[in-house]
Amino acid sequence: MPTAVAATPVIVAIDGPSGTGKSSTSKAVAIRLGLGFLDTGAQYRAMTWWMLSNGIDVDDPAAVAAASAKPTIVSGTDPQAPTITVDGTDVSVPIRGREVTAAVSAVSAVPEVRARITELQRSIAAEAPAGIVVEGRDIGTTVLPNADLKVFLTASPEARAARRSGELRGKEAADLASTREALIKRDAADAGRKTSPMAKAADAVEVDTTELTLDEVVACVVGLVEERRRPLR
Numbered sequence: 618m619p620t621a622v623a624a625t626p627v628i629v630a631i632d633g634p635s636g637t638g639k640s641s642t643s644k645a646v647a648i649r650l651g652l653g654f655l656d657t658g659a660q661y662r663a664m665t666w667w668m669l670s671n672g673i674d675v676d677d678p679a680a681v682a683a684a685s686a687k688p689t690i691v692s693g694t695d696p697q698a699p700t701i702t703v704d705g706t707d708v709s710v711p712i713r714g715r716e717v718t719a720a721v722s723a724v725s726a727v728p729e730v731r732a733r734i735t736e737l738q739r740s741i742a743a744e745a746p747a748g749i750v751v752e753g754r755d756i757g758t759t760v761l762p763n764a765d766l767k768v769f770l771t772a773s774p775e776a777r778a779a780r781r782s783g784e785l786r787g788k789e790a791a792d793l794a795s796t797r798e799a800l801i802k803r804d805a806a807d808a809g810r811k812t813s814p815m816a817k818a819a820d821a822v823e824v825d826t827t828e829l830t831l832d833e834v835v836a837c838v839v840g841l842v843e844e845r846r847r848p849l850r
């Protein structure tokens with residue numbers, strides 16, 4: 618039985634590098650607590666997919682900036698069935714492909730892209746009736762600095778690479794070493810960019826998931842949310 622404490626919407630920010638369990642943890646926490654779920658990486662991937670599909674040179678920041686207002690990106694926030702469309706097309710499958718993964722750090726480093734997507738994220742969070750779990754790289758630091766709870770997930774590069782390569786199938790499959798290398802390269806780009814780099818907020822709780830099961834991480838985050846929920850006023 619939920620306790621009678623959650624009168625105001627609760628905002629949870631979950632950040633961290635690739636493969637630490639942000640998406641799976643956030644979805645499960647949102648389901649458990651009856652909140653919305655927003656995968657902000659999917660939005661940057663959708664923007665990248667559109668750039669690639671429209672022949673924009675993703676290594677030309679001026680070209681990316683000039684085109685960044687064109688696509689209409691819509692995220693469905695039901696944690697049981699999250700959706701992502703660009704100009705009405707379901708892009709949930711192509712945004713996970715290798716081409717998009719290789720280009721997404723460059724596109725998401727462009728300030729005009731970040732400004733547009735950040736605004737979209739804030740309006741989605743503000744409209745979530747019961748609250749929302751938002752996961753990404755800069756949610757606790759930039760997008761929602763007043764979140765009720767900020768979590769920064771970490772895990773060893775070995776654990777993250779093993780988790781990621783377990784997901785890849787067929788021609789996309791890569792060996793552990795190259796998956797690990799690609800992850801580390803993307804983390805460095807995401808943490809090293811000028812505009813809103815991936816970072817742990819000063820008031821975030823860091824959770825190392827290397828030795829934890831997904832259920833253990835979910836239980837930990839649910840416990841932290843319950844602790845911080847403001848009493849009924």
Ligand SMILES: Nc1ncnc2c1ncn2[C@@H]1O[C@H](COP(=O)(O)OP(=O)(O)O)[C@@H](O)[C@H]1O
Pocket residue numbers: 633634635636637638639640641642780781783784826829830831832834
């Ligand atoms: N604590 C965990 N232990 C083992 N595997 C996990 C754990 N958390 C997530 N995973 C698995 O690792 C993969 C990457 O998780 P995901 O949630 O997509 O990470 P992120 O969003 O941080 O990139 C998924 O296949 C997921 O099921």
Ligand SMILES: Nc1ccn([C@H]2C[C@H](O)[C@@H](COP(=O)(O)OP(=O)(O)O)O2)c(=O)n1
Pocket residue numbers: 634635636657658659661662721722725726752753754755756803807
């Ligand atoms: N808030 C965010 C979320 C993602 N990004 C960028 C940086 C990431 O490498 C890409 C893809 O993010 P995503 O969470 O889908 O990546 P992984 O699931 O970890 O592979 O988007 C970002 O710049 N800011």
